Amino acid sequence: MTMTGAVRDAQANTERPRTIAALARLHPYVKGSYTRLILGIIDAIAGAIVALSIPVVLSWIVDGPLTTNDPNQIFPAVGLIAGLGVLEAILVALRRWLVLKPGTHVDGAMRADIHNHLQRLPVSFHDKWQSGQLLSRAMSDVSTVRRWLSFGFVMLTVNVITLLIGFTMLFVWNPVLGSVFTLCALPMFYFGIRFDLRYRKLSRSGQDQAGDVATAVEESVHGIRVLKSFGRSAYAIDNFTDRATRLRATELVKGKASGTLALSLTALQAFAYATSLLVGIYLASTGAISVGTLFAFFTTVAVLRWPIDSIGFLMQLTIDARNALDRFFDVMNVPVRVREADNPVSLPAASGALVFDNVHFRFDDAGETRAATTPDLLRGVNLEVRPGETMALVGLTGCGKTTLTALTTRLYDVTGGRILIDGVDIRDVRLEELRTRVSMAFEDATLFSTTVRENVLLGRPDLANPVDEMTRERAETLLAQAIDIAQAEFVYQLPDGLETKIGEEGLSLSGGQRQRLALARAIVTQPAVLVLDDPLSALDVTTEQLVEAALRRVLATTTALIVAHRPSTVMLADRVALLHDGVIADVGTHTELLARSALYRHVISSESDEPRILENVDDERELDVATGVDELRAVDHHDLDSDRDEVVAP
């Protein structure tokens, strides 16, 4: 007995404290369920006692009525055993009922919590985490915790207590016999625990490798066009075969380990039984114990079989649950950086003046490897978009245009400076209000698997589910108008028109069609400020012209910031801002900029005008001084020079 305890203590020193502390984080979720859980454990202990008392009654029957030949006592004794049997079954049913609610309740609460928390985490978090990683936390990890709580935790507690009581009883039956069995059983715990440590590592690498195989599958499917086009299926198959081979190797080692464990456990158990039997028969032959005691001893050993066998497996479940919880809290403990203001201010019902005031931005993982050399992506953007004005944002690929637009609705928060709408810092406004006032369309148009109508009315839930006839009519008018402006009439040709369900991630529509729906979605909210990130890139020339003509009507009254790659999109704008090296290098009308900025001509004009770039470098230099971005001059010109080199080189 004491030896068993010692082994368990040794185990405790290496694993318990950390694991227990880790599991204690479940507290907030279990809070309301402790009564049921504790009752469940008490119930389980009662069940164990009942199961263990059946051998006692059996031994009493063997030594009592069966020895004294008293048939009158058999009925009550067997009746007692039947009663205990019924009671055991009832206690099991009761235990399952007691722990059912806590388990599923915790499960549901954790699932909803992680989803809601993830939704609130900023986009910068989602940039770094693939949705598959998040999904496995919200689904399988949470299920693991539930299984542990309603089964593993309860059974572990119960089995440990059963073992304590059972081994005590073995000693009470006969100290010699009890010691013999305990001594022989000890190596089983040793092998079980050793196996556990080994198996845990194997099973983790098995899981990782299974993940690799799944990733290879996903990429081979999503990248099928590339693979087919380059004829690289063989390459994909080789890569996949590698990963699958590695997974199989690990699984085979796992199988071997399980086999070895089964061998040692079966043999050891038989050895323990055989030794106890040898000693037992000897003791019985000398009269030191009765046949009834021998009978009871082996029935008790039979009851203890499952708790002994299960300890290793339950430990494994506990470790799994602990890992799952770690992964869960990895995500739950990420603070929501883009936070609601403590004392939110309401935006004035003004026309939507958008001001960038010395805005700085860097991704928080930027320069992790080369901290010293990575400057901020945006380093002091100053720009004023007047109410009702349409401003085009122009710059080279990767210069931060998309990021700048994302700052206006706080998809990211500025890391320095501020953004004002009608004079109010957007961080002081409720997110809901800000995002109602500012509406966006992204270049990669995300559509959800619901009807066209719901997709377009995404930002107008009041119109998507109209409460009365008037709202319904208004919804129809606005919807028709937005579809008209975005040139998205194709939706009427779809099988169910506006009620057509868009397939998986909207993939059944072409890129241009999706962009037009996303545009309609942004327009239908009738925002004060409209932010469009290269919204027409996938449209053909004719459609683009139609959309532009229609957009002009909307833009006449709306403040807008439009990322543009083509001159045709720039033409929509009243003024153009040129983003270069993290600052607004120049602002003016298209014509003005064409005339005075070599950089602008380089970025926007499809004419090959290298010589003019060379001539105009001097103007550029003066301009920089004039706008007061002195410290950036060196960087700026270095880059311009290298641009020039490239342009001239070929």
Place this chain on the structure above:
Amino acid sequence: MSVSGVSSEERSDFTRLENRRLRQRSIALFLSLAKPFSWRIALSGVLVVLGTLTSVAGPALLAIGIDQALPALTNDRDWIPTLMVVGGYIASGIFGGVFISTYIRTSTRVSQGILFNLRLRVFRHTQRLSMSFHESYTSGKIIARQTSDLDTLREFLDSGVEKLISGVLYMAFTAIALIALDPPSMLPVVISFVPVFFFAWWFSTASKKAFRISRVYSARLIVQFVETMTGIRAVKAFRREEHNERTYGEQVDNYRYANQKVISLFGIFDPGLKLVANIVMAIVLLLGAFRVLDGGMEVGVLLAAVLYVRRIYDPVNDLAMFYNSLQSAGSALEKISGVLEEEPTVAEPSTPTSLEHPRGSLDLTAVSFSYVAGRPVLPALDLHIPAGQTVALVGTTGAGKSTLAKLIARFYDPDAGSVKLDGIDLRDLSNRDLRGSVVMVTQEAYLFSGSVIENLSLGKPDATLDEIEAAARAVGAHEFIMSLPDGYETDVNKRGGRLSSGQRQLLSFARAFLADPTVLILDEATASLDIPSERLVQRGLQTLLADRTAIIIAHRLSTVSIADRVVVMEHGRVIEDGTPADLIAGTGTFSTLHKAWRESLA
């Protein structure tokens, strides 16, 4: 209606004949998978029988010990029976251990081998299947076939089969041992199996239904979760958080109740079996006790009988679970075998014509094509492109430009007519020759996880670092690659969320440069590039395309400047065809388009 291939997946209203065909298909697949392992499977069968036999021996040995060895020792000081019983025990332990551990190893080899082979078979097959399949069968489904369906099968192979065999054997051997020991004790057990059978039948039917409901809800949870997280920008920008929270909360509740239902079924079944086992044990004990009193039964036998009765119901639970796991494995096999039954519509020829030195002349003769029967995209197209020519395809959406490109890349085969490369029908070329000569770059620039180098070298697996860098320089991607945290070694997917779509397109361009094909097809491959990048790409293209054939589809007419020839398409027909200068000077569609475009640049 047909049930061949994947067409049966969305249906549940099968006739008996169709059901039989689906079942046969699944079984045939399973047998073909099991065949290479037949001797191992036989071996594990033998091992299970032997292993179960030894584990059943325990209580009988105990009975002999109490009834025979004990009196022999007490009365005659005869140790031999005792030692024999003890020796028997140890032997059963050692043999049992060896049997079981060998069984575990053998069966792991079998199940892992089957899974490995099936994995590869499905993967290869999906790679072989044509684009028409991939474009109609959603990516989610094909991924599920190769992941979750295989997991289901694995569960079945790992535990299901073993549970069935060992469970049935365990019960059978226990019953035999009990009958050999004391036939009358078997009677209550036999009688009890009538209600136990119905109980188990009820359980497996009810739990199958409950499991299915719970799977439906979990699938819905997954769909909503993934959509929200992948579309997080739109979710935030259009304030969907609260709406999502509500609907997700409802789904969580549904899933929770479905789970509760499943668990409560176990909560009835498990104690129910225990109840039966305990009552039957009490009856056996009652009958046995009176017979011991009459002298008709030994005490040791009674003990063994009681132990056997306690154990005989243990496998019932496993058997009920086996039935469920068989059902799910069956439906997984049905779907997988459906995918395997699909034939590539664009198949590699069995005796390909070899193409030694491709020059790159293309001939499309009377080509017609339609995605949906009766709605031709290309009614009858004739087009000859001499080797080395750069052709710009122009026209509105739906004119058939991309379709034409897909036919030349042989993503599809024409319904009628022929597409020839250097006079050889594409259908007669080996994949090697075809893909080595014709490469298509599309607007969606897909990057695989891995470094920039790995992604670029997909175009040419044996490319040197210098070649890779040269290709990146040629399209103007070198600078931004160098600005990434680890340069060419940067993992594109870890930071890929941060690569702009323009940068992705540049990488996919560099990949095509590296592949160095005879015919290059660019379908909207520059749509997301800014003008300077596009200009760089075009400059690179002019060098690259000097001695090869190119087909360029672009909305921006700037591309035309590098084209030798412009083909204007409308409704699947060529309406204008000529040099850019001639067409611009003319009065046709292209001239009008070009004027409008020039004005937009002003």
